[in-house]
Amino acid sequence: MPHLRQDAATKEWVIFAPERARRPEDMRKESLARSGWTHEHPHYDGNCPFCPGQEENTPGETLRYSNPDGSWQVRSCPNRYPALLPGPPPQRDGGRFERRMQGVGRHEVIIESPCHGTTLALQNPEEVNLVVQAWAERYRELRMGPEAEHVILFKNHGARGGTSLAHPHSQVVSLPVTPRTVRNRMEEAMRYHNDYGECVHCHMLWREKLDGRRLVVEGQTCSAFVPFAAASPYLMWIVPHRHSGCPSDLRPEEQEDFAAVLRETLARFYHGLGDPDYNLIFRTASRDYGTVPFAHWYAALIPRVTTPAGFEVGTGMYINTHLPEDDARYLRDFELPEWSVPGSASGGTCPEPP
Numbered sequence: 001m002p003h004l005r006q007d008a009a010t011k012e013w014v015i016f017a018p019e020r021a022r023r024p025e026d027m028r029k030e031s032l033a034r035s036g037w038t039h040e041h042p043h044y045d046g047n048c049p050f051c052p053g054q055e056e057n058t059p060g061e062t063l064r065y066s067n068p069d070g071s072w073q074v075r076s077c078p079n080r081y082p083a084l085l086p087g088p089p090p091q092r093d094g095g096r097f098e099r100r101m102q103g104v105g106r107h108e109v110i111i112e113s114p115c116h117g118t119t120l121a122l123q124n125p126e127e128v129n130l131v132v133q134a135w136a137e138r139y140r141e142l143r144m145g146p147e148a149e150h151v152i153l154f155k156n157h158g159a160r161g162g163t164s165l166a167h168p169h170s171q172v173v174s175l176p177v178t179p180r181t182v183r184n185r186m187e188e189a190m191r192y193h194n195d196y197g198e199c200v201h202c203h204m205l206w207r208e209k210l211d212g213r214r215l216v217v218e219g220q221t222c223s224a225f226v227p228f229a230a231a232s233p234y235l236m237w238i239v240p241h242r243h244s245g246c247p248s249d250l251r252p253e254e255q256e257d258f259a260a261v262l263r264e265t266l267a268r269f270y271h272g273l274g275d276p277d278y279n280l281i282f283r284t285a286s287r288d289y290g291t292v293p294f295a296h297w298y299a300a301l302i303p304r305v306t307t308p309a310g311f312e313v314g315t316g317m318y319i320n321t322h323l324p325e326d327d328a329r330y331l332r333d334f335e336l337p338e339w340s341v342p343g344s345a346s347g348g349t350c351p352e353p354p
């Protein structure tokens with residue numbers, strides 16, 4: 001018998017129909033048949049604009065973290081095909097029905113490694129920590145822009161995740177408006193705080209840690225779990241324990257711990273689900289809401305194992321064929337290879353520079 005669950009934070013209802021669930025082994029095989037393992041991709045591609053030696057194709061570098069030998073490890077630059085262009089804060093015009101504004105904003109790419117054929121799940125803890133540091137730094141910088149009402153930080157992995165470039169990278173975009181879903185989430189969080197006097201995510205985190213059935217990775221300063229009303233199979237949230245609206249004020253120990261929890265979570269995805277395509281999205285508060293008592297940032301990890309169709313498009317509701325408790329147990333219990341276990345210092349990265 002299918003049942004419905006409601007997400008306490010978003011108020012969205014999700015239909016659970018576990019009778020139609022596919023076995024993780026089948027999903028793993030399908031994912032591998034589609035795109036293979038990232039670690040089998042070449043370490044260098046002469047046609048890739050993000051590979052070392054192609055830096056002149058990505059001008060206007062905004063960040064560079066170097067290795068002891070002088071080569072770069074992480075860098076960021078403006079997107080070559082930006083959705084928005086820098087400029088002064090735009091004005092709305094066109095009256096009520098033809099409202100428009102100039103497309104002002106900043107759109108940057110963060111190149112996460114010099115190695116073409118790797119991904120965060122395969123990188124060592126220091127490398128992942130540097131990527132998280134770069135995310136926080138660029139997020140903080142773009143958030144200070146006078147045009148920035150909201151900053152979205154995200155990563156697309158694989159074709160179904162929406163990426164056309166295999167080289168590991170993520171993107172950060174500052175927007176001159178607050179997107180509808182961000183506004184809805186903030187309004188619901190504000191309503192919850194108004195009703196119960198506490199932050200919905202602080203409360204949810206406390207419940208999930210107490211219950212434990214949906215927990216996958218528990219860190220010192222953040223935890224990863226499959227939410228009670230997850231909209232799709234293996235969807236996960238990584239929620240910081242300290243209440244904060246955005247990662248601008250991430251402390252060094254929180255950054256390191258977030259990187260470790262993210263790395264382990266992604267390693268469980270990679271090995272347990274056969275390197276699935278996914279989106280990693282930072283759900284953060286809009287400008288001026290970074291320190292309010294109801295806004296709590298987190299990272300949502302959404303494996304692209306299903307495609308939204310007419311029902312989802314028409315209703316905005318999702319049908320999940322997997323129970324969050326089962327998905328969490330599978331990911332939690334999956335035995336990781338030796339080099340991938342938490343605390344392990346090794347990781348698959350470029351054996352030598354090309």
Ligand SMILES: [Zn+2]
Pocket residue numbers: 044045048049050051115116167
């Ligand atoms: Zn490349």
Ligand SMILES: [Zn+2]
Pocket residue numbers: 199200201202203242243244293294295296
């Ligand atoms: Zn909170």
